[in-house]
């Protein structure tokens with residue numbers, strides 16, 4: 001067969017972080033990671049209001065002490081407007097690389113701004129709340145819409161387990177929800193491959209599923225303020241990010257359960273954390289797949305992540321509204337939701353899985 005006709009000859013460009021440093025006090029190694037990557041001057045740090053004091057200032061001072069020019073910007077939302085603001089400051093100051101030091105919002109703003117001006121970006125998460133700390137995806141708000149945008153993967157990830165262990169435990173539990181959601185994301189991907197011949201990567205799918213299974217099997221080891229728990233979750237988030245990089249899309253980690261979460265972001269007055277919503281979405285989507293949704297629910301309960309609307313602080317009616325809306329979130333991404341749930345079917349799913357009472 002002519003190689004060019006062989007679908008497997010398709011070119012794949014997988015972007016993976018070059019350095020991943022995880023451990024107690026590794027925030028002090030950011031300067032060494034930058035030196036290792038030959039990023040030696042003109043840095044711009046994007047951080048958050050509270051995470052500035054927790055980590056932003058430490059990274060700033062450490063890079064200044066190593067002789068670098070460093071600017072810092074506090075970003076309050078992951079919006080296109082914020083990305084523009086950061087991008088403009090980076091261009092005006094002739095910045096050579098960016099660092100996202102904080103949670104999902106700060107990391108995404110730095111990630112997309114760095115991609116747009118084609119400079120390297122380093123991720124320094126202060127919480128292990130979802131796999132965006134490692135991935136090449138950025139979730140950015142544009143008005144009322146949140147778009148999932150392809151960006152460049154971080155050149156390095158520096159995850160200080162001491163800082164992350166001291167973050168509110170709710171954020172770590174949220175990260176577990178985002179990892180467990182890989183279970184239904186992969187089932188949806190397999191279904192789409194069988195029904196629509198959607199390109200499928202066995203390696204990315206196996207890595208993503210295995211990552212979720214390991215976490216489910218170790219759910220009872222995930223405890224507040226334990227650095228060993230943080231290490232487990234951060235490695236799982238790295239693994240999910242690598243699976244997405246191998247696939248060249250978020251398919252291994254984002255299926256119908258994520259569409260439910262994105263729909264909830266649209267309809268709920270005060271949404272819960274991304275990983276919390278994805279965890280609850282996984283319970284219901286696993287039910288639709290005819291899988292062991294009780295095992296998913298039990299693992300989330302052991303981790304102390306929410307498993308009901310009430311525990312997410314969201315009224316039942318918004319769960320039902322989001323379920324019926326979910327399939328429209330990403331119509332090009334085929335999942336078990338297919339052409340969508342009817343209102344009565346949505347109520348049956350939510351009640352059978354005890355998400356609503």
Ligand SMILES: NC(=O)C1=CN([C@@H]2O[C@H](COP(=O)(O)OP(=O)(O)OC[C@H]3O[C@@H](n4cnc5c(N)ncnc54)[C@H](OP(=O)(O)O)[C@@H]3O)[C@@H](O)[C@H]2O)C=CC1
Pocket residue numbers: 047048049050051052054078102103104105106108126127129130131132133135137138139140146163164166167168171174273274275
């Ligand atoms: N790129 C991707 O693939 C994904 C991106 N996202 C996006 O990420 C964002 C959500 O990120 P997420 O991290 O869940 O939540 P947030 O970024 O909203 O952070 C939650 C809060 O926790 C605070 N915080 C973070 N770390 C610490 C700490 N160590 N100690 C005390 N407080 C801390 C933050 O402080 P501060 O205010 O200082 O930041 C913030 O107030 C959304 O914009 C979402 O769209 C979600 C999923 C995937």
Ligand SMILES: O=C(CO)COP(=O)(O)O
Pocket residue numbers: 130131132137139148178250253254258
């Ligand atoms: O949250 C993600 C994976 O966990 C990113 O997925 P999306 O492409 O749905 O934004």
Ligand SMILES: [Zn+2]
Pocket residue numbers: 130131178253254258274278
């Ligand atoms: Zn996610």
